Amino acid sequence: MDELTREFLIESQEGLDRMERCLTDLESRPDDTALLAEIFRSVHTIKGTTGFLGFKRLERLAHSGENLLGLLRDGKLAAEPNIITGLLALLDGLRSILHNVETGEGEGEGDDAELIARLERLQQIKLQKDDDARSDEPEIALTATQVQNPLLRMLAQEKAEAERQAEAARAAAAKSEAAAANEPARAAAASAAESTLRVDVALLNRMMNLVGELVLTRNQVLQATAADPKMTLLSRRLDMVTADLRESVMRARMQPVSNIFSKMPRIVRDVSQLLGRKVRLEMEGQETELDKSLLEAIKDPLTHAVRNSLDHGIELPEVRAAAGKNAEGTLKLRAAQEGSHVIIEVSDDGAGISAEKVRNKAIERGLINAESAAQLPERELLNLIFLPGFSTAAAVTSVSGRGVGMDVVKTNVEKIGGKVEVESRVGKGTTLRLRIPLTLAIIPALIVRTLEQSFAVPQGALSELVHLAPEQLATSIEWIENAPLYRLRGQLLPLVILDRMLTADNSSRKLEGRDVFVAVLDADGRRYGLAVDGLADPEEIVVKPLSAVLKDVGLYSGATVLGNGDLALILDPGAIAAKAGVTLAAEDALVQTGAHEAEAAGDRGSEYLLVEVAGRRAAVLLNDVLRIEQVPASRIEYAGLRPVLHFDGQLLPVEDAGGLLGGAHSEMQVIIVVCRDGNRQVGVAVTHVLDVAAGSDLLEAGTTQPATGVTLLKDHVTGIVDLGSIAPLPMLEQQAAASWQEPGPSYAENAQ
Amino acid sequence: MRALIVDDSRFVRTHLRSLLAPRGIECEEAADGLQGLERLHTCSGFDLALVDWNMPGMSGLDMVRQMRAEGFASVKVLMVTTEAENEFIQRALDAGADEYLMKPFEDEALADKLAMLGLVEA
Numbered sequence: 044m045d046e047l048t049r050e051f052l053i054e055s056q057e058g059l060d061r062m063e064r065c066l067t068d069l070e071s072r073p074d075d076t077a078l079l080a081e082i083f084r085s086v087h088t089i090k091g092t093t094g095f096l097g098f099k100r101l102e103r104l105a106h107s108g109e110n111l112l113g114l115l116r117d118g119k120l121a122a123e124p125n126i127i128t129g130l131l132a133l134l135d136g137l138r139s140i141l142h143n144v145e146t147g148e149g150e151g152e153g154d155d156a157e158l159i160a161r162l163e164r165l166q167q168i169k170l171q172k173d174d175d176a177r178s179d180e181p182e183i184a185l186t187a188t189q190v191q192n193p194l195l196r197m198l199a200q201e202k203a204e205a206e207r208q209a210e211a212a213r214a215a216a217a218k219s220e221a222a223a224a225n226e227p228a229r230a231a232a233a234s235a236a237e238s239t240l241r242v243d244v245a246l247l248n249r250m251m252n253l254v255g256e257l258v259l260t261r262n263q264v265l266q267a268t269a270a271d272p273k274m275t276l277l278s279r280r281l282d283m284v285t286a287d288l289r290e291s292v293m294r295a296r297m298q299p300v301s302n303i304f305s306k307m308p309r310i311v312r313d314v315s316q317l318l319g320r321k322v323r324l325e326m327e328g329q330e331t332e333l334d335k336s337l338l339e340a341i342k343d344p345l346t347h348a349v350r351n352s353l354d355h356g357i358e359l360p361e362v363r364a365a366a367g368k369n370a371e372g373t374l375k376l377r378a379a380q381e382g383s384h385v386i387i388e389v390s391d392d393g394a395g396i397s398a399e400k401v402r403n404k405a406i407e408r409g410l411i412n413a414e415s416a417a418q419l420p421e422r423e424l425l426n427l428i429f430l431p432g433f434s435t436a437a438a439v440t441s442v443s444g445r446g447v448g449m450d451v452v453k454t455n456v457e458k459i460g461g462k463v464e465v466e467s468r469v470g471k472g473t474t475l476r477l478r479i480p481l482t483l484a485i486i487p488a489l490i491v492r493t494l495e496q497s498f499a500v501p502q503g504a505l506s507e508l509v510h511l512a513p514e515q516l517a518t519s520i521e522w523i524e525n526a527p528l529y530r531l532r533g534q535l536l537p538l539v540i541l542d543r544m545l546t547a548d549n550s551s552r553k554l555e556g557r558d559v560f561v562a563v564l565d566a567d568g569r570r571y572g573l574a575v576d577g578l579a580d581p582e583e584i585v586v587k588p589l590s591a592v593l594k595d596v597g598l599y600s601g602a603t604v605l606g607n608g609d610l611a612l613i614l615d616p617g618a619i620a621a622k623a624g625v626t627l628a629a630e631d632a633l634v635q636t637g638a639h640e641a642e643a644a645g646d647r648g649s650e651y652l653l654v655e656v657a658g659r660r661a662a663v664l665l666n667d668v669l670r671i672e673q674v675p676a677s678r679i680e681y682a683g684l685r686p687v688l689h690f691d692g693q694l695l696p697v698e699d700a701g702g703l704l705g706g707a708h709s710e711m712q713v714i715i716v717v718c719r720d721g722n723r724q725v726g727v728a729v730t731h732v733l734d735v736a737a738g739s740d741l742l743e744a745g746t747t748q749p750a751t752g753v754t755l756l757k758d759h760v761t762g763i764v765d766l767g768s769i770a771p772l773p774m775l776e777q778q779a780a781a782s783w784q785e786p787g788p789s790y791a792e793n794a795q
Numbered sequence: 796m797r798a799l800i801v802d803d804s805r806f807v808r809t810h811l812r813s814l815l816a817p818r819g820i821e822c823e824e825a826a827d828g829l830q831g832l833e834r835l836h837t838c839s840g841f842d843l844a845l846v847d848w849n850m851p852g853m854s855g856l857d858m859v860r861q862m863r864a865e866g867f868a869s870v871k872v873l874m875v876t877t878e879a880e881n882e883f884i885q886r887a888l889d890a891g892a893d894e895y896l897m898k899p900f901e902d903e904a905l906a907d908k909l910a911m912l913g914l915v916e917a
Binding site: 046047050051053054080081084087088090091092093094095 | 810876898
């Protein structure tokens with residue numbers, strides 16, 4: 044494609060995107076002449092430029108659209124819903140031709156006669172009204188049938204044209220006055236345009252690859268010079284510059300999420316009209332930026348989530364009114380950066396998801412059996428909506444059906460290293476939260492060793508690590524036929540033994556007499572343990588594509604060079620699970636086995652992280668624990684008298700019940716348990732992490748109420764740390780935290 | 796020779812530049828009427844302005860009127876637009892344009908107009 048055609052496509056697509064935004068705004072402000080002028084200009088520009096390239100179809104379609112828009116712009120016609128719908132059809136028509144041009148097949152074969160006729164009919168609605176009003180000119184009073192007469196139509200158009208010109212002259216005069224008033228603002232906009240530059244994405248990709256190479260070299264330099272004090276300063280400088288450069292190049296590839304958010308008003312409008320919903324769309328954090336390729340990858344999942352909210356979340360107006368809610372539902376899209384992730388939330392104030400219904404439906408579809416379903420806690424029940432096959436048949440509508448379920452949302456988001464969570468309250472609404480990594484090219488990974496080789500496991504899939512001493516193997520690993528299962532806190536997990544898989548050696552004796560490390564992985568809805576020979580440090584790795592030969596093996600997602608110069612293949616946790624036959628159905632069976640275990644062990648309550656704080660035992664609900672961090676005491680800072688930890692780009696208030704931080708020397712390491720408390724994160728300073736164990740509820744003497752704040756852990760009554768009581772940071776300090784985020788990533792990197 | 800291209804379409808600006816540059820004409824660009832006037836004020840020595848009619852903010856017609864009111868008599872103005880009716884051509888000429896070129900145009904049509912303005916040899 045030549046340069047000029049490409050320029051034309053970019054400009055036209057930008058124009059149509061602008062038109063789309065204006066059209067959705069136009070619905071709420073149908074009299075806004077600035078919007079109408081903007082829409083007119085988008086189509087006018089296409090009409091004006093398309094002739095240079097000889098695109099006749101585009102020119103004809105744009106021309107008929109321009110006529111209609113001219114009437115709207117000049118106030119001859121009101122922007123009524125059917126006209127807006129017609130203009131949206133015009134937008135789609137123009138887009139589809141542009142798409143054909145872009146894919147190199149010319150304008151394509153389609154016939155626009157119908158659309159053009161429709162646009163003309165919309166113009167004549169006006170003529171008819173206009174002329175009805177003017178009874179002194181009965182001879183040009185046109186009806187829809189008469190307008191079929193070409194002569195009459197010409198007459199009408201001429202008349203409209205004359206009026207349009209008179210109007211245009213008036214409008215132009217008014218416009219130039221307005222423009223003069225806006226002069227300073229316009230000058231500012233112009234200078235902003237001059238300070239930006241278009242860059243070919245291919246060039247950016249190449250820059251990103253080169254930066255990747257630099258990161259690898261840096262890793263090697265850091266390892267090689269670690270022992271040489273003369274080199275330390277230099278290599279630290281190299282480290283910092285590399286981190287900054289990486290950050291800058293990544294930023295150059297970023298685009299605001301408004302690029303995809305801006306498509307949503309149209310979708311919400313169309314879908315809610317189709318389904319008879321009344322919906323107000325709120326969007327927040329549109330300026331949040333994300334890597335271009337990731338942005339494209341989440342477009343479909345996000346669209347699907349929005350459609351799903353409208354279809355299954357927000358109720359019909361009369362249902363809402365009956366439930367005492369505002370007849371108009373609210374759909375909220377929110378984007379925000381949290382550390383190295385971007386969070387995108389789709390929340391509605393609709394009916395919510397009933398865990399009971401999910402349970403019944405999952406059983407009905409044969410995704411889970413009744414006994415295991417009964418054992419699942421509510422939180423996990425909701426996650427069943429992400430199982431393939433959950434939303435089919437009965438749920439297929441033209442809106443969220445299409446044979447696509449929430450499983451596709453989950454799979455697509457996981458494909459780019461992201462995560463999906465759902466929260467719902469019956470009658471109140473549902474929130475779907477997508478956690479997307481900022482970039483794909485450089486990811487944190489755990490390096491594991493097997494068969495004397497290093498492999499990288501993406502951190503995103505890793506949920507925990509367990510060390511098994513040789514004497515523990517017999518009790519914690521069970522064999523069912525030839526398949527090993529690992530018993531993790533009373534639940535059986537399928538175990539994939541990496542060297543067995545790589546060597547295709549099925550002997551079951553391989554694990555005997557040595558230390559085994561089990562990485563518990565979550566991938567594509569499957570949970571399993573990966574047994575390896577050893578663990579090395581976590582490392583930031585640069586993902587390199589694989590040659591076709593290795594790609595066909597199907598176990599690896601890429602390759603990388605480690606800090607010590609070794610090559611390592613990056614394991615693909617989802618593919619390994621599939622290859623090893625870890626199926627969702629298998630997990631179903633396991634839940635059941637686990638349930639039996641639970642019964643045998645008596646009534647088990649929630650699981651807790653058992654810690655020691657200055658000589659006393661305490662428990663933190665395991666579900667709340669995000670990470671356990673060992674940090675130098677010097678990283679603990681003070682906001683007023685309150686200790687805070689700068690972690691993952693955020694400030695966490697730290698609970699220091701044992702007074703551990705007060706006497707700490709700066710070179711001392713302290714252990715902070717990072718926990719989730721509702722929407723915020725908090726830290727708890729502890730002396731040691733002892734264990735993970737299931738707690739049993741204690742009944743308060745003389746009552747049947749479980750005592751709050753304590754649990755029975757390993758036969759000891761243990762106090763539960765009350766995360767909610769940790770005082771929040773004052774407002775001012777929160778803002779300071781936001782402005783701290785700038786140097787965040789490089790700081791975090793240096794700390795590693 | 797120096798020309799000022801005033802058009803809100805980047806495509807048209809690029810296209811015009813690609814047609815003018817081989818004739819040894821150096822081009823400056825502006826995206827609307829106000830920017831066009833600003834260029835006239837800040838850069839001197841323009842022999843020709845190619846001005847689009849329909850632009851956001853200040854239209855081409857207003858820009859031409861304004862620049863003629865301020866002087867700039869030595870700058871020839873070629874109105875480049877899609878409006879086809881005689882009345883529009885008349886209004887452009889009344890505002891102070893010297894010639895009128897219909898979009899889309901061929902290279903030869905542009906060459907003819909440049910010759911009519913006495914800027915290049917016919």
